[in-house]
Amino acid sequence: MRLFDTHAHYDSGAFNADRLEVLASMPERGVELILNPGCDLESSRTAVALAERFPFVYAAVGVHPSDCGDWEDSWLEELRALAAHRRVRAIGEIGLDYYWKDNPPRDFQQQVFHRQMELARELGLPVIIHDREAHQDCLSIVREHPQVTGVYHCYSGSLEDAKVLVRLGWMISFTGVVTYKNARRALEVIDWLPMDRIMIETDSPYLTPEPFRGERNDSGKVYRVAQTIADIKGLDVEDVARITLENGKRFFQIETGKEEDR
Ligand code: NI
Numbered sequence: 286m287r288l289f290d291t292h293a294h295y296d297s298g299a300f301n302a303d304r305l306e307v308l309a310s311m312p313e314r315g316v317e318l319i320l321n322p323g324c325d326l327e328s329s330r331t332a333v334a335l336a337e338r339f340p341f342v343y344a345a346v347g348v349h350p351s352d353c354g355d356w357e358d359s360w361l362e363e364l365r366a367l368a369a370h371r372r373v374r375a376i377g378e379i380g381l382d383y384y385w386k387d388n389p390p391r392d393f394q395q396q397v398f399h400r401q402m403e404l405a406r407e408l409g410l411p412v413i414i415h416d417r418e419a420h421q422d423c424l425s426i427v428r429e430h431p432q433v434t435g436v437y438h439c440y441s442g443s444l445e446d447a448k449v450l451v452r453l454g455w456m457i458s459f460t461g462v463v464t465y466k467n468a469r470r471a472l473e474v475i476d477w478l479p480m481d482r483i484m485i486e487t488d489s490p491y492l493t494p495e496p497f498r499g500e501r502n503d504s505g506k507v508y509r510v511a512q513t514i515a516d517i518k519g520l521d522v523e524d525v526a527r528i529t530l531e532n533g534k535r536f537f538q539i540e541t542g543k544e545e546d547r
Pocket residue numbers: 292294378488
C-alpha cells in the first residue's frame with residue numbers, strides 16, 4: 286500500500302527519543318508521503334527542517350489556536366519567511382479551539398485566525414483548519430475569506446456543514462477517531478462525502494487508532510483510517526489508499542520526484 290499521512294506532528298516532544306528513526310522507517314511501512322504542520326513558530330521551524338531532511342516529508346507553517354496566546358502581528362513576518370521555503374505547502378494548523386477552558390480568549394483566537402487566513406490568501410497557499418467545538422464561528426470565518434480554500438483536519442462537524450464545505454471547494458480529513466466506538470457522526474459524513482474530497486491523517490502522536498489505542502501514534506498506523514473508510518464506502522482499502530494519496534498530492538501540489546518546481 287502507498288499512503289499519504291496528511292497531518293502528523295513529528296516536531297512533538299513525544300518523538301524526542303527516536304524521531305529520525307521513526308521517520309526513516311516510514312517508506313518500508315507503506316507511507317509514501319507525510320505532511321507535518323506547525324503549531325507555533327518553533328514547531329513550524331522544526332517542520333521545515335524535517336521536510337528538508339526527508340524527501341517524503343512536506344511542511345505547513347502556522348500558529349494553532351491553543352498556542353496563540355502570545356501572538357503578535359510581527360509573527361506574520363516570520364511565517365511569511367518560513368512559507369517561502371519550497372517544501373512548505375500550506376498555512377496550518379490554524380483555527381479555533383473552544384474546548385480547553387484555559388485557551389486564549391475566543392475573540393483573540395478569531396483575530397489570529399483571520400490574520401493567518403489573510404496570509405494564506407496573500408501567498409496563494411491552502412490552509413489546514415483545526416476546529417474544536419467552534420463549528421459555527423469557524424465556518425463563518427472561512428466564509429469571510431472566499432479566496433482561501435483548505436482542509437478541515439480531524440473533521441468533527443455535522444453533515445450539513447460538510448456539505449457546505451464541499452460546495453465551497455474544501456477538503457475534509459479524518460483521523461483514527463473514525464475507528465472509535467463513538468464515531469457515528471463522522472461515519473455518516475464519510476458515507477456521504479465524494480471520494481475526491483477525502484484525505485487521511487494520523488495527527489500523530491495523538492489519536493491512535495484502534496486496535497492500538499494507548500500506544501503512541503505514528504504514520505505507519507494511517508492504514509487503519511483508510512480501512513475504516515473502505516468499509517463504509519464498500520471499496521478496497523488499496524483504492525482508498527491510492528485515491529487519498531492522489532487527493533493529498535493534488536491538494537498540497539506535490540509531484541513526486543519534482544518537488545523543486547514550486
Ligand atoms: Ni494537529
